[in-house]
Amino acid sequence: xxxxxxxxxxxxxxxxxxxxxxxxxxxxxxxxxxxxxxxxxxxxxxxxxxxxxxxxxxxxxxxxxxxxxxxxxxxxxxxxxxxxxxxxxxxxxxxxxxxxxxxxxxxxxxxxxxxxxxxxxxxxxxxxxxxxxxxxxxxxxxxxxxxxxxxxxxxxxxxxxxxxxxxxxxxxxxxxxxxxxxxxxxxxxxxxxxxxxxxxxxxxxxxxxxxxxxxxxxxxxxxxxxxxxxxxxxxxxxxxxxxxxxxxxxxxxxxxxxxxxxxxxxxxxxxxxxxxxxxxxxxxxxxxxxxxxxxxxxxxxxxxxxxxxxxxxxxxxxxxxxxxxxxx
Amino acid sequence: xxxxxxxxxxxxxxxxxxxxxxxxxxxxxxxxxxxxxxxxxxxxxxxxxxxxxxxxxxxxxxxxxxxxxxxxxxxxxxxxxxxxxxxxxxxxxxxxxxxxxxxxxxxxxxxxxxxxxxxxxxxxxxxxxxxxxxxxxxxxxxxxxxxxxxxxxxxxxxxxxxxxxxxxxxxxxxxxxxxxxxxxxxxxxxxxxxxxxxxxxxxxxxxxxxxxxxxxxxxxxxxxxxxxxxxxxxxxxxxxxxxxxxxxxxxxxxxxxxxxxxxxxxxxxxxxxxxxxxxxxxxxxxxxxxxxxxxxxxxxxxxxxxxxxxxxxxxxxxxxxxxxxxxx
DNA sequence: GAGCAGGATGTGAACGCTAACAGCCATGTC
DNA sequence: GACATGGCTGTTAGCGTTCACATCCTGCTC
Numbered sequence: 001x002x003x004x005x006x007x008x009x010x011x012x013x014x015x016x017x018x019x020x021x022x023x024x025x026x027x028x029x030x031x032x033x034x035x036x037x038x039x040x041x042x043x044x045x046x047x048x049x050x051x052x053x054x055x056x057x058x059x060x061x062x063x064x065x066x067x068x069x070x071x072x073x074x075x076x077x078x079x080x081x082x083x084x085x086x087x088x089x090x091x092x093x094x095x096x097x098x099x100x101x102x103x104x105x106x107x108x109x110x111x112x113x114x115x116x117x118x119x120x121x122x123x124x125x126x127x128x129x130x131x132x133x134x135x136x137x138x139x140x141x142x143x144x145x146x147x148x149x150x151x152x153x154x155x156x157x158x159x160x161x162x163x164x165x166x167x168x169x170x171x172x173x174x175x176x177x178x179x180x181x182x183x184x185x186x187x188x189x190x191x192x193x194x195x196x197x198x199x200x201x202x203x204x205x206x207x208x209x210x211x212x213x214x215x216x217x218x219x220x221x222x223x224x225x226x227x228x229x230x231x232x233x234x235x236x237x238x239x240x241x242x243x244x245x246x247x248x249x250x251x252x253x254x255x256x257x258x259x260x261x262x263x264x265x266x267x268x269x270x271x272x273x274x275x276x277x278x279x280x281x282x283x284x285x286x287x288x289x290x291x292x293x294x295x296x297x298x299x300x301x302x303x304x305x306x307x308x309x310x311x312x313x314x315x316x317x318x319x320x321x322x323x324x325x326x327x328x
Numbered sequence: 329x330x331x332x333x334x335x336x337x338x339x340x341x342x343x344x345x346x347x348x349x350x351x352x353x354x355x356x357x358x359x360x361x362x363x364x365x366x367x368x369x370x371x372x373x374x375x376x377x378x379x380x381x382x383x384x385x386x387x388x389x390x391x392x393x394x395x396x397x398x399x400x401x402x403x404x405x406x407x408x409x410x411x412x413x414x415x416x417x418x419x420x421x422x423x424x425x426x427x428x429x430x431x432x433x434x435x436x437x438x439x440x441x442x443x444x445x446x447x448x449x450x451x452x453x454x455x456x457x458x459x460x461x462x463x464x465x466x467x468x469x470x471x472x473x474x475x476x477x478x479x480x481x482x483x484x485x486x487x488x489x490x491x492x493x494x495x496x497x498x499x500x501x502x503x504x505x506x507x508x509x510x511x512x513x514x515x516x517x518x519x520x521x522x523x524x525x526x527x528x529x530x531x532x533x534x535x536x537x538x539x540x541x542x543x544x545x546x547x548x549x550x551x552x553x554x555x556x557x558x559x560x561x562x563x564x565x566x567x568x569x570x571x572x573x574x575x576x577x578x579x580x581x582x583x584x585x586x587x588x589x590x591x592x593x594x595x596x597x598x599x600x601x602x603x604x605x606x607x608x609x610x611x612x613x614x615x616x617x618x619x620x621x622x623x624x625x626x627x628x629x630x631x632x633x634x635x636x637x638x639x640x641x642x643x644x645x646x647x648x649x650x651x652x653x654x655x656x
Numbered sequence: 657g658a659g660c661a662g663g664a665t666g667t668g669a670a671c672g673c674t675a676a677c678a679g680c681c682a683t684g685t686c
Numbered sequence: 687g688a689c690a691t692g693g694c695t696g697t698t699a700g701c702g703t704t705c706a707c708a709t710c711c712t713g714c715t716c
């Protein structure tokens with residue numbers, strides 16, 4: 001920086017002002033500085049800047065298995081929005097989301113000097129870790145806890161599940177079975193709750209939900225069981241991957257979808273439209289979630305007080321394809 | 329830090345030594361310092377450290393659409409390996425990989441002070457951007473260019489395609505058709521080349537490959553065309569998502585897989601085992617790729633000279649499921 | 657023409673850490 | 687007992703910025 005200053009015949013401070021678009025710099029001085037910067041190929045050192053401003057312009061993201069479609073899409077949305085706002089994203093991807101892990105990850109990021117943290121951690125255990133955040137650290141949870149000591153951006157899981165269940169009831173099905181997500185997951189719980197409440201609101205019997213863990217295999221196994229049960233005519237599966245597994249099981253058992261069993265998924269992964277048959281499913285707009293996260297977080301950072309905790313709920317969409325049909 | 333020093337009755341430098349595991353610190357002094365750190369809840373400031381050491385312990389990752397299974401998995405592997413080595417990962421996810429974009433992303437990361445860069449950019453255009461890297465910036469390309477001015481870690485696409493094609497030939501198919509990936513992609517080219525060379529080595533006719541873009545839709549459209557061609561008995565699809573689309577098209581047209589057409593994919597995404605029928609495919613181990621990237625990059629960073637450029641090729645695996653059968 | 661506002665620029669310090677060097681003390685050697 | 691050795695600790699400077707303040711200059715008002 002001092003090299004640039006010397007070449008342009010100004011002080012280092014003026015160079016700094018040019019770099020930061022300070023208004024009070026004469027335009028010819030500015031031009032001279034920019035010329036010098038260009039000539040020397042100077043790049044400012046953001047680390048030094050971060051040291052003095054105490055702002056790194058880096059946001060930390062803690063997420064569970066970023067290989068999954070949901071987290072991957074959310075992070076993609078977050079990254080796009082962050083970069084647009086001039087922020088970097090530093091990611092920690094966890095294999096297991098127990099509270100200790102999440103806390104370690106946040107510590108790790110804090111030490112690095114992130115300005116805020118986004119936790120994509122839709123599990124109870126992770127949500128618990130969020131209850132004791134380092135004082136004053138701006139944070140946003142995606143699909144997080146219900147407690148109001150941290151801002152939350154989420155997609156309305158209950159509403160999505162209700163949409164799916166109601167769609168099946170509207171088609172004339174007597175009741176709807178459910179292949180659930182893993183118990184510790186908030187999304188799984190929300191979907192379970194939405195399904196149950198839609199059924200109860202319609203005065204229908206609520207069958208025992210089948211356990212699952214998001215994987216196609218779990219869906220397959222649940223599908224095998226359901227295929228043997230004559231009374232089953234409609235199934236709401238907690239995610240598309242399990243729906244694929246169930247579809248596979250039904251095919252193997254000669255159970256026709258949607259003729260004998262109607263099936264609805266959740267997520268609308270890119271593959272869903274090409275399942276056999278194409279899957280009716282609940283769509284989540286992860287881009288919007290990512291954008292909201294950044295909005296909320298930056299607002300928190302700029303207000304720099306603890307502020308109030310926001311709760312942003314994104315409504316899910318519903319995509320009707322060919323895996324559902326009217327009851328016999 | 330000086331607070332800690334005062335409380336422990338030592339100098340700030342001794343605190344620094346404890347923090348950095350310097351050998352020459354008496355164990356009771358060390359204990360006293362650790363005690364003070366704990367008591368004050370002190371966290372060291374890595375930004376300040378980065379300023380003086382000129383090492384941020386952050387690695388930049390530039391990638392194309394991190395929503396796709398391949399990139400997402402690679403980045404996951406990279407992140408795990410990096411964290412184990414005590415490095416942070418800063419991600420830039422690009423919507424389009426033209427050279428200017430990639431260069432901008434690298435600039436952006438350089439300014440932030442990353443110690444090295446990993447470019448997950450398997451397109452010709454991106455590879456071109458890698459030819460003019462900032463001097464002295466350690467870098468690794470995943471599936472990158474063939475030119476030897478940057479280290480490369482890749483999975484042997486040619487070999488994978490050969491495996492797939494040969495498997496079909498071994499089953500007695502006269503020749504194998506191919507639904508290709510987008511032309512600009514190095515992986516697509518590798519798979520095309522492997523397929524072609526296997527066919528030529530066996531002295532078979534090489535049909536015109538069908539164009540694709542990795543999406544299920546493209547596979548679906550190609551599948552529709554192939555379904556109408558009686559002479560087609562075996563198809564090698566450049567990735568599993570397109571294979572799913574093709575499968576869908578075949579189902580719609582009443583073409584039985586594997587009875588009438590045998591199908592092989594590439595990637596082994598988690599869904600593949602539950603397609604109808606379960607897909608025979610080429611498996612890529614992205615974890616290993618991620619680990620290799622970090623190894624190569626850290627070696628470059630530590631040697632701090634330009635060093636020699638390494639080229640690490642990971643062999644793909646092959647998973648036989650139910651989408652292939654002997655020719656009629 | 658004195659006085660003053662405010663734009664443009666420069667000066668010095670500070671951010672929190674590590675590197676380099678200096679100094680102290682106990683131990684061992686001759 | 688003098689001296690070297692080496693482990694442990696302290697002192698000082700500096701990394702590349704921005705901040706706060708000081709200074710200079712220009713142009714305006716009365």
